[in-house]
Amino acid sequence: MKIVLVRHGESEWNLANRFTGWTDVDLSEQGVKEAQAAGELLKEEGYDFDLAYTSYLKRATKTLNIILDIMDLHWIPVLKSWKLNERHYGALQGLNKAETAEKEGAEQVHIWRRSFDTPPPALDKDDERYPGKEAKYKSLTVEELPTTESLKMTIERVMPYWQEEIVPQIKAGRKIIVAAHGNSLRALVKHLDGISDEEISSLNIPTGRPLVYEFDQEMNVLNKYYLGDQEKIAQEINKVKNQAKS
Ligand SMILES: O=C(O)[C@@H](CO)OP(=O)(O)O
Secondary structure (H helix, E strand, O other): OEEEEEEOOOEHHHHOOEOOOOOOOOEOHHHHHHHHHHHHHHHHOOOOOOEEEEOOOHHHHHHHHHHHHHOOOOOOOEEEOHHHOOOOOHHHOOOEHHHHHHHHOHHHHHHHHHOOOOOOOOOOOOOOOOHHHOHHHOOOOOOOOOOOOOHHHHHHHHHHHHHHHHHHHHHOOOOEEEEEOHHHHHHHHHHHHOOOOOHHHHOOOOOOOOEEEEEOOOOOEEEEEEOOOHHHHHHHHHHHHOOOOO
16 A cells, blocks of 8 residues: 655745745746656656545645646546645744744744744734635634644644545555645654654655655555655755755
8 A cells, every 4th residue: 555645846935935834825837847747757657546635725736736637637536625734834924934034043943843832923813814714714613723833733633634534545445646735744744654743843845756655554654755866855855954044
């Protein structure tokens, strides 16, 4: 049993180095190319899917659509959930990461970006960025609508979705791809790899690179690997890590 996880291709705000979270920004030109390259690679390597999952955010849905287009898999069901959305970045959404580090200190920004349980400053509910103002979140309860999220809080919505929706489909033999986000995937990888709350701060996920997990019948991880040029992937991981450096 196998699954392919992919973080969306580079977004306009990855390019501008801004905290993004639930802001629904588009892919950059480079991001479109990354998604195309991911689709080509998956096709070349003989991957096939019969079910896909993604978030409510267009940088992930478009990445998935591009991949499925290249693989000629338009027919497969695509299930979308806000539970796979990026971690909500609270009042940091829209701010430049390097400028914020200059202002608030690199250590503080590292804590907001990568600590396990310290959320960024919260939004007010009357802030125009509050997700309760968006039609796509109208089915969420007030308790479900975030004003900020730590990784821990992200895990609390991603993992039930994984356990209840995705795992039964993997066990039923479906061939699945999940297109999601840096931190919603960090939440999942933390669980799959058994990474501690401390160690998770050093895990970074590059854009547009297919990440394969192989499981035994009990969902124990047998193997994991990124598809593609391993040296380039290592450089891209490092680039994500260093985004708050000017
Ligand atoms: O801005 C964000 O929403 C995320 C992903 O792009 O950033 P970071 O890697 O800093 O958590």
